[in-house]
Amino acid sequence: MFACARRSGQGGLSQSRIGIKSKSGIENGFAVIVCRACEDPSCLKVCPTDALKLKSSGGVSFNSNKCIGCERCVTACPIGAVFWDGEINKPMICIACGYCASFCPCNVIAIEEVPQEVVNA
Amino acid sequence: MLENDALSRILYIDLTRRRSWVEDRPELFESGLGGTGVGIQLLNEECPKGADPLGVENPIIFAVGPLTGLFPMASKTVAIFKSPHTGNLGESHSGGRSANAIRLAGYGAVVIRGASESPIYLAIHGDDVRFRDASALWGMHSCFTVGRIIREREPGAGIRTIMRIGRAGERMVSYSCVTMETYRHFGRLGLGAVFGSKKLKAILFSGKHSVPVKNKREYIKIYDRIFQSAIEKPTKKYRELGTSENILPLNELGGLPTRNLKQSRFENAGNISGEKFAQDYLGRRIACTHCPAGCIHLAALRQPYKDEPYFYKTSMMSYDYEPIYALGSMLGISEIPDLLKLLEVVENYAIDAMSTGVILAWATEAMEKQLVSKKETAGVALNWGNYVSYIQAVENIVEGTTDFYKALGKGLDYATEKYGGSDFALTFGGNEMAGYHTGPATHIGSLVGARHSHLDNGGYSIDQKVLLSQTLTPEDLAGMLMKDEQSRQILSSLVVCFFARGVYTPQIIVEALKMAGFEFTEDKLNQLGVKILSEKYKFKFREGFNPEKLRIPKRIMDTVSPVGNLDEKFIRDTIKSYMSKVL
Secondary structure: OHHHHHOOOOEEOOOOOOEEEEOOOHHHOEEEEOOOOOOOOHHHHHOOOOOEEEOOOOOEEEOOOOOOOOOHHHHHOOOOOOEEEOOOOEEEOOOOOOOHHHHOOOOOOOOOOOOHHHOOO | OOOOOHHHEEEEEEOOOOEEEEEEOHHHHHHHOOHHHHHHHHHHHHOOOOOOOOOOOOOEEEEOOOOOOOOOOOOOEEEEEEOOOOOOEEEEEEOOOHHHHHHHOOOOEEEEEOOOOOOEEEEEEOOEEEEEEOOOOOOOOOHHHHHHHHHHHOOOOOOEEEEEOOHHHHOOOOOEOEEEOOOEEEOOOOHHHHHHHOOEEEEEEEOOOEEOOOOHHHHHHHHHHHHHHHHOHHHHHHHOOOHHHHHHHHHHHOOOOEOOOOEOOOOOHHHHOHHHHHHHOEEEEEOOOOOOOOOEEEEEEEEEOOOOOOOEEEEEEEEOHHHHHHHOHHHOOOOHHHHHHHHHHHHHHOEOHHHHHHHHHHHHHHHHOOOOOOOOOOOOOOOOOOHHHHHHHHHHHHHOOOHHHHHHOOOHHHHHHHHOOHHHOOEEOOEEOOOOOOOHHHHHHHHOOOOOOOOOOOHHHHHHHHHOOOOOOHHHHHHHHHHHHHHHHHHHHHOOOHHHOOOOOHHHHHHHHHHOOOOOOHHHHHHHHHHHHHHHHHHHHHOOOOHHHOOOOOHHHHOOEOOEOOOHHHHHHHHHHHHHHHO
């Protein structure tokens, strides 16, 4: 989470595009919440201004200029992977850069190239 | 500091009037950094001389620091208050998610004043401060359950801390703790009782603000250096077996307090060692927020139900060196399941495991010596290794069932005044000992101590690294203890975990602070360490600290340490020399 926010040159978490939370109590371990780069993304379908677009390489691109800050994308994503920067009132959409993976000391997360045909298999 | 950094915002909460407000006080952080350095200034402002620790006038102060939210292992919150256990300076450190949650909720420190008339919990989501009724949570048997209920009621999963007390805090047992994230604690000196005296059942902080930096490119460069260092050697031991790896070496050395320090070696240490825990019971390893070391080790205990075949419950408990010593070797408990069952009760009540173990050990010996009988213990026969009797005793202490248990609920100094047995009551400055009988330095450090993260000082290290191979004069030892303690004031003001002391060298601290807008040199940092420690002693003296009247338990002289038998005169001379450097 901190690595993701730091990528934009800040401390703290407002610009983080990944979330970690316990699975109903720390004794049950943790869930990593991150964009799955859906083929038919829920977030994109509800965006009223086309600020979100499907990328040919997978995932969603975000055009901040078009965004009106309605937060529909946040509600629409069933896995909660659209994060919200309350300081600028814009969604934080994962760009699959893999920066977070290089700061995971336990190798829980990794960045991998996936051939198009097996995306969402 | 940077102008747009929310670190300078202090959240004031008045529980009596149920009001809260924010004051912007950058000067406090510029002069004291954060954590201990800011906390002690706020305590001086807020706590009147001679305040009753359980009265409305005793404040609770939390402080984080400029590196929190920016750098790894800057994951600790410092709590400062007047301790109901010692009647003097109370300082306790904890991790979990607390530090980042407070900082990213938009605060550098929090001051809690007054007391509520009825049970409440505070829900602080960024600038939104709510006083929520906690009547239904009051009196609940398990602290785990309280955490679960608040977790389900409040938002902020993943970015919040939930600090709560158990039954012990409600009943103001003087060494009750505050638990957060189920497994981390403000463990020592009775912050839980101060919560209880204010009818404050829990506090939740959540937030995900950004934290500004002075130079983005430089920030990332320094971060990477610190991160690399943090995942390498200095923290390896904490990550693998965790602090419990110390059981076997300390035992071999003859420094593991056993059966109320009648011995300093435990014949069954191998059964409760870090290695044995890891092999047979380690269920999960976790970390505080923003810490790549991940020292928290959870044991999984599977227990069958008595009347039903193939029916089990599995509990997870965090274990460390100190609870294993206090609830294991100190009580002669030789089996991990027995130790974990006792620990589970201690955690349910949210009571300091270290003080509890030392108090039960004293009570066992007091029974052996017939200072007390079953009449005082409500029929419980305390004897070494009998974990069932210890569980019963903990329940009795928390509920205060007899005068004896009520006295034990106020700590050993109080109990020995009524029942005798002070020769073998292992308290130092009013607080029960940590798990080191390594030599004189650790005990002297505890006697003169001015902080209580889990122990008071780095004396255990001086004992092992220096005194095992050479002799020191009282002046030299006092100087070493003082220097170490002054440097640790900086770590506890940043606030960096002491386990990262090998990572955060003075030079790294100077560079990291620069990114948060603080211009320091190594010399200036040293001077600040001296100043903060001196401020803390001023408070201690104001509240009646008298180094000449410190009681040195005879037991530590009677039981041989790894550096030989301890000499009271040497200890007193070192204390005198140490204090002359303070004043």
